[in-house]
Amino acid sequence: MSDQEAREPGLLQPVAGGGLLDRRLFLKKGLAFGAGAALVGHMRQGLAEEPPWMKTPGEPFTNYGRPSPHEKEAIRWISANSGAPGNGISWTPLHKLEGIVTPNGLHFERHHNGVPQIDPHQHRLLIHGLVENPLSFGIEDLLRYPMVSRLCFVECGGNSNAGWHEEPIQTPVGYFHGLASCSEWTGVPLAVILDEAGLRPDARWLIAEGADAAAMNISIPVEKAMDDAILALYQNGERLRPENGYPLRLILPGWEAVLSVKWLRRLQAANQPVMARNETAKYTELLPSGKARQFTFVMDAKSIITFPSPGQHLRGPGLYRISGLAWSGRGRIKRVDISADGGRSWAEAALQEPVLPQCFTRFRLPWRWDGSPLVLKSRAVDETGYVQPERRALIAERGRHGYFHYNAIVSWAVAADGTVSHVYA
Amino acid sequence: MRNDRNRSGPRWLAPALLLFGMNAAVAAAPESPKLGRPASPGEIAAQDINVFPDGAGLPPGKGTALEGKAIFDMKCVSCHGPKGMGGSAGELAGGGSLTGPHPDKNVGTYWPYATTLFDFIRRSMPLDAPRSLSEDQVYAVTAYLLHINGIVDERAEMNAGTLPRVVMPNRDGFVQVWPGEKAE
Numbered sequence: 341m342s343d344q345e346a347r348e349p350g351l352l353q354p355v356a357g358g359g360l361l362d363r364r365l366f367l368k369k370g371l372a373f374g375a376g377a378a379l380v381g382h383m384r385q386g387l388a389e390e391p392p393w394m395k396t397p398g399e400p401f402t403n404y405g406r407p408s409p410h411e412k413e414a415i416r417w418i419s420a421n422s423g424a425p426g427n428g429i430s431w432t433p434l435h436k437l438e439g440i441v442t443p444n445g446l447h448f449e450r451h452h453n454g455v456p457q458i459d460p461h462q463h464r465l466l467i468h469g470l471v472e473n474p475l476s477f478g479i480e481d482l483l484r485y486p487m488v489s490r491l492c493f494v495e496c497g498g499n500s501n502a503g504w505h506e507e508p509i510q511t512p513v514g515y516f517h518g519l520a521s522c523s524e525w526t527g528v529p530l531a532v533i534l535d536e537a538g539l540r541p542d543a544r545w546l547i548a549e550g551a552d553a554a555a556m557n558i559s560i561p562v563e564k565a566m567d568d569a570i571l572a573l574y575q576n577g578e579r580l581r582p583e584n585g586y587p588l589r590l591i592l593p594g595w596e597a598v599l600s601v602k603w604l605r606r607l608q609a610a611n612q613p614v615m616a617r618n619e620t621a622k623y624t625e626l627l628p629s630g631k632a633r634q635f636t637f638v639m640d641a642k643s644i645i646t647f648p649s650p651g652q653h654l655r656g657p658g659l660y661r662i663s664g665l666a667w668s669g670r671g672r673i674k675r676v677d678i679s680a681d682g683g684r685s686w687a688e689a690a691l692q693e694p695v696l697p698q699c700f701t702r703f704r705l706p707w708r709w710d711g712s713p714l715v716l717k718s719r720a721v722d723e724t725g726y727v728q729p730e731r732r733a734l735i736a737e738r739g740r741h742g743y744f745h746y747n748a749i750v751s752w753a754v755a756a757d758g759t760v761s762h763v764y765a
Numbered sequence: 766m767r768n769d770r771n772r773s774g775p776r777w778l779a780p781a782l783l784l785f786g787m788n789a790a791v792a793a794a795p796e797s798p799k800l801g802r803p804a805s806p807g808e809i810a811a812q813d814i815n816v817f818p819d820g821a822g823l824p825p826g827k828g829t830a831l832e833g834k835a836i837f838d839m840k841c842v843s844c845h846g847p848k849g850m851g852g853s854a855g856e857l858a859g860g861g862s863l864t865g866p867h868p869d870k871n872v873g874t875y876w877p878y879a880t881t882l883f884d885f886i887r888r889s890m891p892l893d894a895p896r897s898l899s900e901d902q903v904y905a906v907t908a909y910l911l912h913i914n915g916i917v918d919e920r921a922e923m924n925a926g927t928l929p930r931v932v933m934p935n936r937d938g939f940v941q942v943w944p945g946e947k948a949e
Contacts, residue, residue, distance in 0.1 A: 423844060423853050424892050453892055467801070468809045475801030476808065486795035529795065536797045547815050553895050555888035557815060561943065608815055615818045615878045617885040624939060626870065630863040635943035741868050 356687035358680025358714045361706040363690035366661075411436075416446055417515050426454025426553070429496070431518035434646050434665065440491070440692065440700040442521035444576050449583050450496055450519070452554035456603055460587040463551060465533075465571070469609035472538030479587045482571060485528040490570070490593065492698045493667045495520035495639050497596035497623050503731065503746040508762040512651040516762070517644050517750075520667070522700035525591045526574035531566045534609075539566075543609035547616075548590055551605035559613035560592065560599055564637070568593050571604070594669030594698035595637040596744070598623055625742030633742070639669035641728050642747040643676050643703070643720035654758035657711035662689070666701045668722035673701040675721040680707060682715035682751070682765050683730070689718070697723075709754070715765045716752045731764055816884035820929030823883065827924040828905025830912030836902050837909050840891045848913050858913040863938070873914030877939055879931035882907045883923075904928070 355362050407414060414436035420428025430449040432442055449455075460479045468474040499519035502509040509516055534546075539562065546565050549557040560569070570591040573579060580586040585602030592599045598618055613619065613635075625633040643666035648654055666673045672695050677686035692702035703718070720728040729737075731748035751765040816822040837845075842852070849857030849872070861869025872882065887903045889895055898906070908923040911931060921927070 421853065427892065453889065453895065466804055466809065466812055468804055468813070473801070474804040474809060476804040477801050481800035484798055484800060486797070532795055532797045533801070536799055536801055549815070553889075553892075555814065555895070557884070557888065563944070606812055608813065610815075610817065612817055612819070614815050614884065615881050617881055617889075620878065620881055620939075621870075621872075621876050626863060626868055626875075627940075628864065630868075630938065632863075632875075632939050633942050634939040635941050637943050 352708075354708070356678075356680065356685040358685075358716075359708040359710055360662075360678060360680050360685075360687040361708060363688055363705050365706045366690050366704055414446065416449070416518075424453070426451055429519060431515045432521045433512070433514035434518045434520075434644070435512045435514045435649050435651065437646070438663065438702070440522050440665070440702050441576065442523055442700075444523070444578065444581050444584070447494075447521040447523060447575070447581070447584055448496065448519045450597070451583070452552065452556050454553055455583045456552045457582060458551060458587060458603060463587055463603075463605065465588060465604060466606045467533065467537045467609070468606075469547075470540040470543035470611060471534075471609050472540065473536070475533075475537050477533070479573070482528055482573060482588065485532060487526055487573075488529055488570060489524055489526040489574075490568075491522065491524045491696050491700075492591065492593040493520055493522045493639075493700050494591070494597045494600055495667070495669075497598055497636070497639070497744040500642070500746040501743050503748055503750075504735075504740045504743065506740075508764050510650055510762055513644055513646055513649040517642075519597075520642075520700075522667075523575045524577065525570055525572040526577075527570045527572035527588075527591070530569035530571055530590070533571065534562075534565060537609075539609055542611045545610050545613050547606075547608040547610055547614045548599070548601040548604060549606040549608075550585075550601050550603040552603050556598075556601060556618065557614060557616045558599055558601060558618050559610075559616065560590075561637075562609070564592055564595065592637075594639060594671075596623065596639055599637065623744055625738065625744050627742065628739035636745055637669075639667075640745065640747045641668035641670065641673070641720040641722040641726050642666065643673075643718040643728055644750050645678070645716055645718050645752060648716070648754060648760045649752055650760050650762050652760055654709060654754065654760070656758065657709050660707045660709055662705045662707050662716070664689075664703050664718050666703055666718070666720040667699065668720065668724075668726065669698055670726060671697045671723040672699075673703075673720055674723045674725075676701070676703040677719045677721070678703075678705050679717040679719070680714050683717050683749075686719065711756060713756050714754055715763060716754060717749050717765075719749050814884070814888050816880050816887075818878045818880050818929065820880060820925055823880070823925035823928060824900045825925065826900030826904050827922050828901050828903070828908050829922055830905070830908040830917065830919040832901075833905035833907070833909025833912070836898070836906050840894075840898075841906065844892065849910065857910055860915075863935070871914070872910050873916060873934060875935050875938070877933055877936050879907070879911060879916075879928055879933055882910055883928060 416430035418430045432448045465477045496519035546560045572591045588604045589602040590600045645664040647663045666676045676689045679686045689703035689705040734748040753763040844854040846852030850859045856871045904923045911917040
């Protein structure tokens with residue numbers, strides 16, 4: 341029996357089926373299993389030779405750091421049309437990441453016709469249409485404006501769409517749910533620029549357009565533009581990467597990412613939506629009735645367990661840390677429940693602070709696996725009271741051909757040999 | 766995220782805000798250094814390629830499906846297939862139903878507005894040479910896509926007057942979820 345167990349004997353008792361333990365175990369100093377593991381590590385190192393990297397000077401400085409060569413698997417997987425390599429997606433490897441921030445080189449991508457290489461000195465933002473003063477801004481101008489920073493997720497409306505498939509897809513979680521990433525975005529509140537241009541009373545929509553080879557356009561309600569939209573210039577402290585919109589992109593917190601137009605060059609204020617291809621033929625959800633849902637902007641609450649998840653392997657029974665991500669376009673995550681018995685019983689996970697609105701929220705829960713097969717699930721609840729649905733409930737409501745906005749509870753089966761697979765359960 | 770000093774906003778803004786139906790956060794926007802320079806009508810016209818369902822934004826020009834077929838077969842068929850079917854890109858034609866186990870989403874069954882074809886083709890197509898088609902060519906290819914979906918006659922001229930009047934079969938097929946689901 342460890343010291344901790346002796347002090348608080350209740351803490352190491354399961355709080356739900358399948359060996360789920362109390363989330364407060366992680367809040368205490370000197371975790372029983374953490375301390376033990378560290379001690380063993382020390383003893384092993386004491387017996388070994390000093391490692392070679394302690395006996396010779398290290399590498400010199402670098403102008404821009406790169407990940408360790410031992411982390412070659414923490415990469416985006418690319419799914420593009422071979423006939424049009426600039427048309428496709430790349431996924432954030434969520435299964436390789438911890439915490440809530442997505443490194444800039446791993447933020448997911450969706451391009452319709454490649455990444456434009458834009459000279460920021462030639463790039464301008466034009467605002468026209470139903471405004472009092474049509475205006476044009478250079479990037480240097482915008483860099484002088486008042487700025488805000490906020491951490492928020494950006495999620496493609498088509499993220500997780502393999503969930504609609506009849507058979508559960510078997511792939512690492514990032515290549516199933518990784519069209520979602522989370523960054524600190526810094527830039528000018530769009531409201532400041534719109535106030536300067538002077539929106540006319542009949543302006544209800546802003547038609548945003550990118551400066552890429554698709555000249556991607558889409559309609560944004562004025563209410564959202566004035567509420568919390570950001571003209572982002574920086575991502576995680578550095579200027580935007582080309583694949584994420586350099587030198588200027590929109591960020592619409594909590595809304596499907598196609599609206600956060602990259603390489604933003606133009607905003608036309610209008611009294612109607614433009615009914616672009618990407619808000620009619622695409623990013624609309626066909627229902628069983630034959631009707632389709634349109635302007636489904638808000639990304640509903642979702643959660644996924646990133647450890648353990650398919651492709652990872654549990655090395656025998658013992659104590660583990662379940663870890664995952666939850667987020668909601670409606671606001672803050674209020675609670676994440678985890679089940680280790682296929683949904684029969686649930687335990688509340690610990691949420692990493694701070695819990696921010698429209699932001700990735702890391703959840704964790706200690707778990708003592710006894711080596712028997714079981715099914716893990718996570719279920720997010722947001723501050724509006726919205727509860728992430730079971731798959732059968734989502735499909736009963738929407739059918740299987742909506743393609744976009746799949747956010748059902750995800751189930752991972754853990755086999756006796758420690759392998760993890762995706763199941764519908 | 767707003768500047769506290771300005772949270773209440775200038776007093777004269779309050780009635781305007783009510784008029785605009787905005788929430789109070791609008792008034793709290795930080796002060797702008799006002800570096801935007803006036804955009805001239807010519808500068809706007811050179812960039813404005815949005816085409817709206819009511820036809821606003823459509824340029825002068827015209828084309829028929831007969832003319833469009835030749836352009837489609839030369840510039841579009843490699844990805845979209847003959848008559849817009851069977852290519853590596855999404856199906857453009859072929860009819861079918863939106864209900865049942867394998868719904869057929871294409872221009873004829875799904876797209877609600879004919880103007881969207883013009884808007885999208887002009888700005889994005891063909892993928893290897895976007896913005897390379899003339900206005901007449903875009904009208905002609907648009908007419909061809911409408912024709913292979915049985916929506917217009919092969920000799921029907923599409924122009925700024927006729928195109929917005931084309932009623933697509935799925936015009937009423939959409940349920941607008943927003944603003945019923947506002948975030949806050």
